[in-house]
Amino acid sequence: MLDASLSEDRYARHHILPEIGHKGQDRLGAARVLVVGAGGLGAPVLLYLAAAGIGHISIADDDVVSLSNLQRQVLHSTSWLDQPKTQSALARLHDLNPEIEITTYPVRIYDAEAISLVGQHDLVIDCTDNLEGRYVLNHACFKARVPLLSGAISGWEGHVGLYHPAQGGPCFACVFPEAVEERPAQNKGVVGALPGVVGATMALNAIKHITGAGASLLGKLLLIDTLWNEQRLLNVAQDPACPVCGGSHQEGC
Amino acid sequence: MATYDVVYFAWVRERIGLPREEVESTAQNVSDLISELSEREPRYAAAFSDLSAIRVALDQDLAQFDAPLEGVHEVALFPPMTGG
Ligand SMILES: [Zn+2]
Numbered sequence: 001m002l003d004a005s006l007s008e009d010r011y012a013r014h015h016i017l018p019e020i021g022h023k024g025q026d027r028l029g030a031a032r033v034l035v036v037g038a039g040g041l042g043a044p045v046l047l048y049l050a051a052a053g054i055g056h057i058s059i060a061d062d063d064v065v066s067l068s069n070l071q072r073q074v075l076h077s078t079s080w081l082d083q084p085k086t087q088s089a090l091a092r093l094h095d096l097n098p099e100i101e102i103t104t105y106p107v108r109i110y111d112a113e114a115i116s117l118v119g120q121h122d123l124v125i126d127c128t129d130n131l132e133g134r135y136v137l138n139h140a141c142f143k144a145r146v147p148l149l150s151g152a153i154s155g156w157e158g159h160v161g162l163y164h165p166a167q168g169g170p171c172f173a174c175v176f177p178e179a180v181e182e183r184p185a186q187n188k189g190v191v192g193a194l195p196g197v198v199g200a201t202m203a204l205n206a207i208k209h210i211t212g213a214g215a216s217l218l219g220k221l222l223l224i225d226t227l228w229n230e231q232r233l234l235n236v237a238q239d240p241a242c243p244v245c246g247g248s249h250q251e252g253c
Numbered sequence: 254m255a256t257y258d259v260v261y262f263a264w265v266r267e268r269i270g271l272p273r274e275e276v277e278s279t280a281q282n283v284s285d286l287i288s289e290l291s292e293r294e295p296r297y298a299a300a301f302s303d304l305s306a307i308r309v310a311l312d313q314d315l316a317q318f319d320a321p322l323e324g325v326h327e328v329a330l331f332p333p334m335t336g337g
Contacts, residue, residue: 131335134335152334152337154334154335157334158334159331176308177305179305221315225262225266227272228272228273230260232313234315234329
């Protein structure tokens, strides 16, 4: 059984924060969050959300830990090489916070199953490493009316947005429409600390979203360029012609 | 003639070789500005060869390529990033 005084201690620095307090901590404890991708972005997202006491975390990833991951995926360790990332994550997060429930899905999420899985959660966090997966998640979140916190990185840069058309904001495809043409190949280089910056920003905004603290990222896109110290908070709106969510106010399917 | 702060992100920045620059232009909208830049040097033409993969924000508001530039100070050009 959980010891109430231990839990009181564990989250003490949240309890005394006016924007979170016991009420906010209870919301974190009641939240069910799906994190898709346990790589560069997934590492800080999972570590900080587990530490923050998110009551139920689901982790989906079909990959194994490889040596070239460890320069930035700080959730995983050398002793876990060639093991599934979901298992490595589960062991590390359970050690970090045994009070929370963790479910693992060592698979790649496709459309039909994504919608049912997404629908069992209050928030989905997109830490995938490909555009195709982002569009699958976006579509599933729109159908299931679940907010999607999506982040992406490249080189020294990243962007973070919160998409929830059911609340009037855009979906991911409103901001980044699916291109008909093949996109230019992205250089796969990434500086080790970058997913820390972008992933921690995602974890922080997940905590804000669940507790209702401060300003939401709904209708915003945060661009971060760590090489040239540029940062922009863009205003983004729903596209009435969006093939995913356009006209979503009229019909419910 | 107007002066714009043009800011580039991700592979758009890599291809152009600058994070930002001041651009003087008589362009009426974003498409015209991009055409002007593409005619200046091959690195711009390379960066703007596939506009379907580039998004634009005018003074921090997401906009379309046919949006007018009148009164605008900053033009940001960025592609979706895909890594995670
Ligand atoms: Zn949309």
